[in-house]
Amino acid sequence: MDHIDRALLDQLQLDATQSYSALGRAVGLSAGAAHERVRKLRERGVIRRTTVDVDPAAVGSAVLAYVMVDSTSWMGSSAEDFAAVPEIVEAHVIAGSASVLVKVRTATTGRLQDVLRRIHAIEGVSGTQATVVLETFFERPLSPFAADQG
Numbered sequence: 001m002d003h004i005d006r007a008l009l010d011q012l013q014l015d016a017t018q019s020y021s022a023l024g025r026a027v028g029l030s031a032g033a034a035h036e037r038v039r040k041l042r043e044r045g046v047i048r049r050t051t052v053d054v055d056p057a058a059v060g061s062a063v064l065a066y067v068m069v070d071s072t073s074w075m076g077s078s079a080e081d082f083a084a085v086p087e088i089v090e091a092h093v094i095a096g097s098a099s100v101l102v103k104v105r106t107a108t109t110g111r112l113q114d115v116l117r118r119i120h121a122i123e124g125v126s127g128t129q130a131t132v133v134l135e136t137f138f139e140r141p142l143s144p145f146a147a148d149q150g
Helices: 005-012 020-027 031-043 079-083 109-120
Strands: 063-071 088-093 100-106 125-132
Touching: 005 020, 005 031, 020 031, 063 109, 079 088, 100 109, 109 125
Parallel strands: none
Antiparallel strands: 063 100, 063 125, 088 100
16 A cells, blocks of 8 residues: 555545545546556455445434443353344454444443443343443544654
């Protein structure tokens, strides 16, 4: 991946709806060359999907919590169990005192409590520790230039 691919990724993360012409202008390529590079980035799996950034509060999911999940056994094969809880928007097997870290979005703290009950019902789960976010300072997309800054 060269600096042009990284610049394309940076531009796409700012606005994935921009035309290939605008994208090309931003990185010094023709529209056709920008299109071809983006196609290759998709083929290689660098671009996994194109999505929309939705304001969670606007769609009734204002409560954000990170939940550390303790277990009595290895949870690495429990991905489907966590994915079956729609309020869980991310799930990660982690190293440390807990086995899994999940990111949960709900409308209310009462709904969060219901999600915690459903997590406890997953086989092998022995406990949870939830941290409710009061305010988000910022969220940042992955910088395609981060590897160059090391």
